[in-house]
Amino acid sequence: MIDLRINDQIHSVDVTPDTPLLWVLRDILGMVGTKFGCGIAECGACTVHLDGKAVRACVLPIGAVSGRSVTTIEGVGADPVGKAVQEAWIERDVVQCGYCQPGQIMAATALLKETPHPTDMQIDEALSGNICRCGTYGRIRDAVHAAAERQS
Amino acid sequence: MNAFAGKPNAARRAVLIGGGALVFSAALPLRRGRARDLGGVPETGVLVENPANAFSPNAFVRVTPSAAGEAGEIVMVMPNVEMGQGIYTQSVVLIAEELDVDPVNILLEAAPPSDVYMTAALGTEATGGSTSTMSQWDPLRQAGAAAREMLKQAAATRWGCSVDLLKTENGKVLNTKTGQSLFYGEVASEAALLTPPKDVPLRPSSEWKLIGHARHRLDSRIKVEGRCEFGIDVIKPGMKVGTVSACPVMGGRVKSMDRAAALAVPGVCDVLKIDNAVCVVADNYYAAHKGLKALFVQWDEGENAHVDTALIYQQLHDGLNDPKPLVAEKHGDAPKALAGAAKTYEAIYQQPLLAHSPMEPINCALHIRKDGADVWVSTQVPLRARDAVAEIAGLPKESVTLSSQYIGGGFGRRLEHEYVAQAAMFAKQVPYPLKIVWSREEDIQLDRYRPAYVDRVRAGLDEKGDMTSIVFDLVGPAVCARWAPAGMTKEGFDPDLAVAIAPPETPYYYKNFQENYIRRETPGVVTAWWRGVGGTRGLFVIESFMDELALLKNVDPLEWRRRLISHEHPRARGVLDLVAEKSGWGKPLPPGHGRGVCLQFVFGSYMATVATVNLEDPLNIKVVSVDSAVDCGEIVNPDQVIAQIEGGVIFGLGTALFDEITLKNGRVQESNFSTWRIIRMNEAPPVRVHLVQSHEKPGGIGECGTAAIAPAIANAIAAATGRRLRTLPLMKALHSSEGEN
CATH class of the missing domain: 3.10.20.30 (Beta-grasp domain)
Structure with missing residues (x-):
């Protein structure tokens, strides 16, 4: 066990x-x-x-x-940063099919915990390992910034 | 894909509304958890299993009777599947606009397999071809209006007053004279006894409260909290997980395998075999995956073991020499005009096989018993999927239930249901519920691919360089012949192949026009629909060619298009002018940069796109920005139109730059995201979408962006470098000698 x-x-x-x-x-x-x-x-x-x-x-x-x-995604909302990221995702209507979004949200939350106000380039670096087939990258970037704003 | 457009079975749509659907509705299973999640209703409500006295006037609306002073449940049945395009949210808005309910206070249910939910343009119950909003625009509003009028009539009878005194608002019938009100649920039982009215007038756009306004998606919260149940997420009591390997060469069969080795892997409980594939079943996917490796399957590869990419392209190019092509479409006498032209211009374009690779790998869960079967699957074709399971299991169709799960990306992949059939062949061998999950490698290498095509275009020009005739020679497979044979013309043409190049689905006026078709099916693979279908192929051809003619005549490419727009398509001029303004067309750019334009009228929508590229590094295509001006008629939800264009452009952009499925010895060489490249965030340019306000009929939007981007980039590359790339993917072409002087 x-x-x-x-x-x-x-x-x-x-x-x-x-x-x-x-x-x-x-x-x-x-x-x-x-x-x-x-x-x-x-x-x-x-x-x-x-x-x-x-x-x-x-x-x-x-x-x-x-x-x-x-x-995991089921628990990350208990964390204020994770919660802010989820709410920013909803506010910006990021999701389409939504299948990749739990992974995107986990990656974004980890980024914001380390770097509370990331630049576009820092966001790209942290999230380029996460593929979105629906092509929501622009909104993801916006939502990460919005989540950072919510935290400040 | 527009296989059935304009055909008589459009009349089938009438079935959607009216008494015919009443009986059906009573058989709908309720999936409460999901519906409640979506509507934001607490998940701890009392479950009322679709009571017999529910008010269900049509296939889309159901109201549960409620006690005095209580609201009751309003259920909306979604005729199209949700695969990211936002159609659940849009469909709810269409019904709610007439029914007068707040979209967040309703319950949602995915439609079960049924002819009632047939999409006429596709000839079956299907979500694809950018048809959803177009085909549901009237039926869903009519469903809401009919239900509303019946609820009002029931209340009028109850109150003994004229129905003219009543109005509806936020899920209630109100008496404007007395101030009394009743929740819909309170009069549901009485409304259920009434005959649904026909032809209730729909509200004019001036009265709309919901349509046309940006609205948050209803499915966001469950998706960001990881609570959305995709097909791959289904878990049922006693369910086992299987993973499969089918012969990597099409038409091959299982020769041998080491069953004992697979069964020795901890957690593995079964090894199943069908003619061309094996499935290892275990307690969890990883154990099944290890078991599949240990199984060490050997294949009889069969007759396709010699197929490689060069052969596929060779056959397509050879097709151009076919002495007797099918004359698919024409007007005027293009060959004669071509022969008599002062000058002719010719170009040949080549496009590759493409995989779909949705983020949710192919999967299907099912439980086949002696007396029936349950299927839980992400599919764009629920009816076909259900029927396939029934046939394979030898069961009556009515004994097979199918739950349409949320789809983690469709893109046309799930318009196929061969994976459901395969899963059924395995599942009927075992007594327990079985969830089959394909590895990503299986998903890419056993996909059904967007075809490769070769197109030749010839134009006849007069002394001034103006076009007097155009002839298209198109070589490639006819997907329609397999997927929807009734959609083929009687001469043997797949009408999808005319999209974007032939009238009426082009904004251009051709004096003399002919489209010749040389059908060549691709050896070694099955070909299928893909995001953008005919429009993606056709636009790359025509919009590249238009650009070439403009440059030949030394005319601004945008101005060239403006001159050629037919007087029947003023909206095309509108989007072209708008994108010119928004993109800064004509303004100076830094060295190494270029702009390219694409104009289109496909899926009933007009769009003009300008891409700006940077080729300061001559071996790398960096897309700086994309602007798209869109006129898709009436818009249900502007923000979701924008989202579809943004996403569609990015989807098409990555593919245009990088992707090509190749075969060697009959086997697909690309296998996972390490070799099948998907565009990533650091490569994704900003996409700016500019919407035109319009009261025209709604057009489709899910595939427009995907179709536009390849020609826009190719044209931008030509502007930046002088190199004309006529072969996709563009990065590969850039690294070849193509277009070099």
């Missing part, structure tokens, strides 16, 4: 330690807000926070997560 701390709750899972966090979340714990997009850390749909840093859950073995704190 592996003990996990996810969104401040302890879960025990019985799974091989090489299993990526993504599939523990989705298929074992039923937390399906974190998305599968590529399986090779190329698209960012599976982005979660590990001790506050944005990481790709699809390539993160569960064995490496034990004892550390995981935040």
Whole structure:
């Protein structure tokens, strides 16, 4: 059994330690807000926070997560920065299909926690690992700025 | 894609409204959780399973009877699937405008598979071809109006007064004389006994409170909080997860596999096989994925094992020499005018196979039992998907339920349902509910692709360089022949291939025009619709060619287009002038920069686009900005029109620059986002959208941006460098010697 701390709750899972966090979340714990997009850390749909840093859950073995704190899209709204990001996303009508947006929001939240007032270039750097097939990048950039404003 | 436009089955649309739908509505399952989420209603309400006495005057509206002084539930059934285009929000607005309810106070339900929800232009229950708003514009407003009039009549009877004294507001019937009011739910039972009226006059635009106003999407909150249930997110009790591998060469079959090795992987519980594919089932996707690797499948590759990209292009180019092309469309005598022209000009364009790669990989969950089946799937064609499962499972169609899940990107991929059929073939072998999830590699390599095309255009010019005739020779597959055979012309032309180049779907007037078609199906792959369908192919051809003619005559490309616009299309002139103003057309640019324009009339909407590029580095195309002026007629939600253009431009831009599906030994070479490049945030230019106020009929918008951008960039590159790139993708062409003098 592996003990996990996810969104401040302890879960025990019985799974091989090489299993990526993504599939523990989705298929074992039923937390399906974190998305599968590529399986090779190329698209960012599976982005979660590990001790506050944005990481790709699809390539993160569960064995490496034990004892550390995981935040997912289901829990990020409990954080004021995460909440501000979600509200900015709604206000700017960022989402289209919405499939990549949990990952985008997790990446944006991690950025704002580190850099409360990022420039366009800093936003590009932090979010270029997150693909949006619907092409909402312009609104994402606007919403990150709007979330930063909400925080100040 | 406009396979059925103008055909007699447009009459089918009449079924949508009126008594015929009454019986049907009673069979609708309610999916409460989702509906409540969307409407912002608390999730802890009392569930009332669609009571028999609900007021359901048509297939789109249902009101639950309520106790005195209580509101009751208003359910709206969404005829189109939500795949990001915002159609749920727009459809609710159309109904609510006539029904007088606040869109945030209603419950939403995805339509089940049924002929009732047929999109006439597509010949089945389908969401695609930028048809949703166009096809629902009248039916949904009529559904709301009919329901409203019945509720008023029921209240009038209750109060014993004239219906003329009554009005409706925010989910209530009001008596203007006495001040009394009743929630819709309070009179729902009585309204249910009335006959739905026909032809209720729709409100004029001057009375609209909702249509035409920017409105936040109804599905944003569930999506940003990770609570939106896409097909891939479905979990049912006892469900197992499978992942599949189909023969990477089309037409091949499973030769051998190491079943024991796969079953030895912890968590793996089944290995399933069909003729051309295998599925490993496990407790979770990762275990299934490991099991699939361990299975070490070997294939009998079959006759397509020799197909490669060069062969595909060769066959298309050879098609240009076909001595007997089909004359698909014509007016005047273009070949004669061409032969007698003072000068002729010719260009050949080549476009690649393209994958769809929506962010949600292909998946399908289903439970096939002896007495019926349940399917949960993201699909643009619910009816076809349901029927396929019924046929494969040997079940009556009525015993198969299908839940249309939110779609994590469609782009035409989910107009196909072969993945549902494949999933059914596996699922019927097991007693438990099975969710099949394709890997990204499977999603890209077993996609059904936007076809590759070769187009030749020839123009006859007079002594002054003005065009007197134009002849298109188009070589490529006919997607329509497979997807909607009834949409083919009797001569064998796929009308989608005329979009953007032939009247009436062009803003230009051609004195003499002919479109010749040489059908060449692509070996080794199945070809399919893609975002922008015919418009994407056609616009790259015609808008590149128009630019070439302008430069040949040394006329400003925007002015050249203005001269050629038919008098029947004044709105084309409007968008062209607007984009010229907004983009700063004609103003000086730094060295290495260029502007390119694209003008279009496709999907019933007019649009003009100017892209500005920077080629200071001659081997890199940097798109600086994009301006689009749009006249799509009446607009339901301006902000979502803007969003669709922004997103469509970015979608088409990445593809125009980078993407080409290639084959080697019958196998698709691109496999994941490492080799199939999607445009990223740091590469995405600002897209500025300029809307024209219009009271014309609504046009489609979801695919306009995608179609516009490739020619706009190619033309901008020509302006910046003098190099004319006629081959997509553009980055590859730039790195070749194409267009160099």
